[in-house]
Amino acid sequence: MKAESQIAKLKRKQSELEAHAGRPDDWTSDDDDKEARNTSLAQTIYADNRKRARTAKADLEKLGPLQPAEERADRWRLCAAAQPLYNQPSDAAVYRANAAAFRTFKRRLVATVRRRRLEDAARQRLTAALYAEKLAAWVREVERIEALPKSRQRAAKDREFYEKVFPEIRRSREERERFNRAGRLIKSDVEMEEVMDGIQEQENEKQKLLSLAVIPPPMLDEQRRARVFLNRGGRIAEPLVLHDDLANQNVWTEAERQTLDERYLQHPKQFHALSAALERKATSECVRHYYLSKKQQKYKERLKKARTRGRGRGGPHPCAVCQTQLEHHGQSRPLPAAHAASYGLSERDLPGDARVCAACRCRSVKRRYSHVKCPIPTCPTPKFRVKRLRPLPS
Known part of the structure; x- marks a missing residue:
């Protein structure tokens, strides 16, 4: 080892x-x-x-x-x-150079920061004193105006009016007056507890108002107010030149206009769907083209005509009940075989494409609900003519 x-x-x-x-x-x-x-x-x-x-x-x-x-x-x-x-x-040499420069002007920097802080503190004290002086003058003026006989009469009249409309205002005033009277003469422990509860409630209300109050930022001094920042990032020096350039950039061919017109009737004002049908156009370009050409192309009028044609398609056909000749399907509704008995027809004799006009359908609905009365006794509407949707609560 x-x-x-x-x-x-x-x-x-x-x-x-x-x-x-x-x-x-x-x-x-x-x-x-x-x-x-x-x-x-x-x-x-x-x-x-x-x-x-x-x-x-x-x-x-x-x-x-x-x-x-x-x-x-x-x-x-x-x-x-x-x-x-x-x-x-x-x-690094740069680091050492910066450290040496900082040691050179550190004393001046600290002195400048200290001086500015002292100036800000003095300015805030002066502002607070000026505010307190003006507040005291304003309170004295308000008290003088409220002490006038006309002001007292007007206040009493307004208080009487509002206490009639809002009874809770009167109750709160009476409770406050009773609390002030009880504060002078306290005869029992119960009254003492009521006074303490009132004081606690007033304190809570005061704290609530203080929490809701917003303290505005202090006013800046003249030197800081003189510094103004002007944002010229979105400034357009020549708007007409920019407008002409956009007109040259957003060029639409005849095929693209035709595609937009056809798609607009299917998807009105759904520009993301319109741009999806156009390969070289973005949604913003479709929006711009629509608002620049809607007066000439009359998109809304064409859309109304297309919807009217859609409601009126189907061609002439007779009503299965009264045999009245109708121009298009917009004047009638399909008649299912299960509803044939309510119109007095047989399911076997009813064709598959049977339709009923609006007049026959309304008469059938009235007959179906003819036994229903209006549930409200004071209703001026004649009886046996109101469709009762659901029973009233008991």
């Missing part, structure tokens, strides 16, 4: 000597001491990276030829030897 431990110590010593021999000539023990004193994780990582970089650079420098005394080192050494070691941001 002793022999093995001695062999391990010798091997460790050999590795340390080899590492020491591989270090460059300018290596000092101060670097190791500094790295050992690093306590933070970031500094430990930086130190380890520097050590690895020095080791790699030392290995590469061994490969280069010996430099002559009369020549410069960068002409005979390899390119890797001229590369910088691993640096952190504080090692």
Whole structure:
């Protein structure tokens, strides 16, 4: 066991000597001491990276030829030897220059910030004092106006009117007056509890109003008010030129116009569906073309005609009940075989495409609900003519 431990110590010593021999000539023990004193994780990582970089650079420098005394080192050494070691941001020259500049004007910056804060505090105190003075003057003026006989008569008249319309206002006023009277003369514990409850309620109401109040931001000083930001990002210097350019960009062919007209009758004002039918047009282009051409193309009138034609299709046909000749299907409704008995017809004699006119259908509905009376006794409508939808609640 002793022999093995001695062999391990010798091997460790050999590795340390080899590492020491591989270090460059300018290596000092101060670097190791500094790295050992690093306590933070970031500094430990930086130190380890520097050590690895020095080791790699030392290995590469061994490969280069010996430099002559009369020549410069960068002409005979390899390119890797001229590369910088691993640096952190504080090692950069720009960082050091910024730190030096900050140390130069730090005192002036702190003095400026302190002076501005003192000025803001003084201005806020002055504004608060001015507001308190004006508020006191306003309160005195309001009290003077309310003390006038005419104002008292008008207030009493208005209070009487509103208390008639809103009885809760009168109750709240009476409770407040009773509370003020009870506050002067308290004869029992019950009255004391009522007074305490009233005080607590008033305090809660006050806190509620304070929570709902919005404190406006303080006014800026003259120097800050002088700074104005003008947003010219969306400013259009020549709107007419832009309008002409858009007219040249949004060009519609005759085939695209025809497709839009046909699709509009199927999907009115559904521009996403219209643009889906056009390969080279976006939804915004369809919207713009519609509003620029709707007066000339008369889309709404064409849509009304198309819907009217849709309701009137079907051609001439007779009514299955009164045999009246009708012009189109818009004047009648289909007559199912299950409803033939309500019209006095037989299901076997009823054709498959039978239709009934509006007049015959209304007479059938009236006969069907002729036994139903109006559920309201005071209804002026004649009886046996109202369709009762559902029973009244009991």
